[in-house]
Amino acid sequence: MKHITITDVARRAKVSKTTVSHYLNERFTNMSSKTKARISSAIDELNYSPNYVAKSLKNKKTMTIGIIVANILHNFSTRIIRSIEDYANSRDYHVIVCNADNDPLKEEDYISMLLAKQVDGLIVIPTPGNNDEFKALADAGYPLVFVDRYIEGVCVPSFLLDNARTIQIAFDHLFKKGFKHIGYISQQVNDAVTRLERRDAYIEECLRHDVKALLIDGDLSSITEKIREHIKNDSMPEALIVGNDLTLFEVLKAVKQYNINIPEELSIISVDNIEFTEFFNPSLTVIAQPAYDIGTAATKHLFDVLNGINPKPQVHRFEPELIERESVINHEHK
Amino acid sequence: MKHITITDVARRAKVSKTTVSHYLNERFTNMSSKTKARISSAIDELNYSPNYVAKSLKNKKTMTIGIIVANILHNFSTRIIRSIEDYANSRDYHVIVCNADNDPLKEEDYISMLLAKQVDGLIVIPTPGNNDEFKALADAGYPLVFVDRYIEGVCVPSFLLDNARTIQIAFDHLFKKGFKHIGYISQQVNDAVTRLERRDAYIEECLRHDVKALLIDGDLSSITEKIREHIKNDSMPEALIVGNDLTLFEVLKAVKQYNINIPEELSIISVDNIEFTEFFNPSLTVIAQPAYDIGTAATKHLFDVLNGINPKPQVHRFEPELIERESVINHEHK
DNA sequence: TTGTAAGCGTTATCAC
DNA sequence: GTGATAACGCTTACAA
Numbered sequence: 001m002k003h004i005t006i007t008d009v010a011r012r013a014k015v016s017k018t019t020v021s022h023y024l025n026e027r028f029t030n031m032s033s034k035t036k037a038r039i040s041s042a043i044d045e046l047n048y049s050p051n052y053v054a055k056s057l058k059n060k061k062t063m064t065i066g067i068i069v070a071n072i073l074h075n076f077s078t079r080i081i082r083s084i085e086d087y088a089n090s091r092d093y094h095v096i097v098c099n100a101d102n103d104p105l106k107e108e109d110y111i112s113m114l115l116a117k118q119v120d121g122l123i124v125i126p127t128p129g130n131n132d133e134f135k136a137l138a139d140a141g142y143p144l145v146f147v148d149r150y151i152e153g154v155c156v157p158s159f160l161l162d163n164a165r166t167i168q169i170a171f172d173h174l175f176k177k178g179f180k181h182i183g184y185i186s187q188q189v190n191d192a193v194t195r196l197e198r199r200d201a202y203i204e205e206c207l208r209h210d211v212k213a214l215l216i217d218g219d220l221s222s223i224t225e226k227i228r229e230h231i232k233n234d235s236m237p238e239a240l241i242v243g244n245d246l247t248l249f250e251v252l253k254a255v256k257q258y259n260i261n262i263p264e265e266l267s268i269i270s271v272d273n274i275e276f277t278e279f280f281n282p283s284l285t286v287i288a289q290p291a292y293d294i295g296t297a298a299t300k301h302l303f304d305v306l307n308g309i310n311p312k313p314q315v316h317r318f319e320p321e322l323i324e325r326e327s328v329i330n331h332e333h334k
Numbered sequence: 335m336k337h338i339t340i341t342d343v344a345r346r347a348k349v350s351k352t353t354v355s356h357y358l359n360e361r362f363t364n365m366s367s368k369t370k371a372r373i374s375s376a377i378d379e380l381n382y383s384p385n386y387v388a389k390s391l392k393n394k395k396t397m398t399i400g401i402i403v404a405n406i407l408h409n410f411s412t413r414i415i416r417s418i419e420d421y422a423n424s425r426d427y428h429v430i431v432c433n434a435d436n437d438p439l440k441e442e443d444y445i446s447m448l449l450a451k452q453v454d455g456l457i458v459i460p461t462p463g464n465n466d467e468f469k470a471l472a473d474a475g476y477p478l479v480f481v482d483r484y485i486e487g488v489c490v491p492s493f494l495l496d497n498a499r500t501i502q503i504a505f506d507h508l509f510k511k512g513f514k515h516i517g518y519i520s521q522q523v524n525d526a527v528t529r530l531e532r533r534d535a536y537i538e539e540c541l542r543h544d545v546k547a548l549l550i551d552g553d554l555s556s557i558t559e560k561i562r563e564h565i566k567n568d569s570m571p572e573a574l575i576v577g578n579d580l581t582l583f584e585v586l587k588a589v590k591q592y593n594i595n596i597p598e599e600l601s602i603i604s605v606d607n608i609e610f611t612e613f614f615n616p617s618l619t620v621i622a623q624p625a626y627d628i629g630t631a632a633t634k635h636l637f638d639v640l641n642g643i644n645p646k647p648q649v650h651r652f653e654p655e656l657i658e659r660e661s662v663i664n665h666e667h668k
Numbered sequence: 669t670t671g672t673a674a675g676c677g678t679t680a681t682c683a684c
Numbered sequence: 685g686t687g688a689t690a691a692c693g694c695t696t697a698c699a700a
Binding site for chain 2: 114117279
Binding site: 015016017018019022030031032035054056057058059060 | 694
């Protein structure tokens, strides 16, 4: 795979590199059509394709953006990546996808490698461990946006669900259905802001409605065990708000394992309308979040920055939407 | 964000670029410790990070590989990407992820752009539309591997499930449970080899067991409708083999919508052990495929090629595994 | 042990 | 209308 360069094309077309470059970049201000034709056929004959690495070096632009997600196995991340890729592709950009696994060290490595590779911008679901790096980037005016989370005190445009609202809607829904004993269960990850906001909102709702809080959290692998203990101690709530998809998986495993009837024994409302919730038995009431739109908005913002438009670096909140299905019962009718 | 170059470091450390370069690449054969120290602190003070684009141009190596998947929303693709990223990361490589959407044109664009960006290798779930390009790449010795599919007549190392075996296992399982009327349902995509192999294996099994075939396929959006018609015509099979996750979603939507009892009215066995099948009601009997291992093997092979080891470009088959759960009933006991 | 200079494949400047 | 030439930031013979 010997690489053909612009010099080869120039030689073959009997013109200079400059002219070929002009041709390639469609700077046609007065180029004779014979020259064009000669270059065009030289390119075809040699099957030439320009080297973007050289181009990037010269242009200081790689047409590539970096994505660092917390965990690609999260359905939300997949949808975010998909939306970014769609948008980037429409602008002839590519995306480098990195998995930080919620590990600040891994994330830090990725950040510096991506910068070293001169990506034109970065879209990140940040862990809470690299605030200083992010702050430095933001201060230096580096094109950077956050998705799903933001970092207190670091002024970076952020695109995420209105988490407080999400929990309010879920809580209210259950409360109106007659529940007083409403639990909240979620995966404990690194004190990510998303989780904290949801948890805080939950506690506030409990206060507001004057019911006592029942928070279950811990890392994924401990979830079923915790549920088991609540069952043993007869302390399970009558209704449960589930924080995200991965937590939901664990909850449903426990539900199956301990033969809990949904919704008769336990009503469930889960955050994120992932596909199987629709046809699950019973189908699950969820709060949907517009992941694709969030990703698109974030990407659009990043491209605005890349194009010199400098929109305010604020936190953009997206509206959650309640989708009622079968997993929440009328508590009075029980 | 003015970029600091190796020249700046050299100036600051009062040595030449060469020496800095040697330092960076740990070519320490006799470098005085004072020089090292001076360079080291210059780097720290300037917060220097090498420009990989320049390095790549010189080295003709970008430390980046391209992945083109048919559809990232497929759970299988996500797991493949994850495994590739894990492996690549451990070798300090990055991955550019592209979504061809099963569209040969989009795929072709991606191939040429990735080549222009000088990625060191390509891992592809190929559409059947760019055989010539792939053949040309393979013939030119370009590092390329396929995952999940392969292309007849194009000699590229391919890593995929033993599809025939998968269907045999599924069919045999149902047959042994007493079913004679076994259908196969799958999403129709572009005549990808995976789908063809599974379909052919199904037909062969029908012949071998002397039962008549009932094939349902079409694009995703038509699946529920087709099931509806079979119900209306009372031509639904008693057991169904489902080709992949996206098809399964549609089947389960129909099951829910038309109130089909699983497994009493319909036994189901699905290909790919995606997470929710385990706690679904009823839990679903599946044929698992080792997606992570497939991705890892493919990546390992690619890296072997990159390292000059040239393993045979053969088709590597991975063993499916039957996981019995609740969605298949004993037909005699019905 | 360290430095000089050429080169990787482009594009930009400026001249002809 | 087209072409030298330098430059982007790095590596690598080869010199000193």
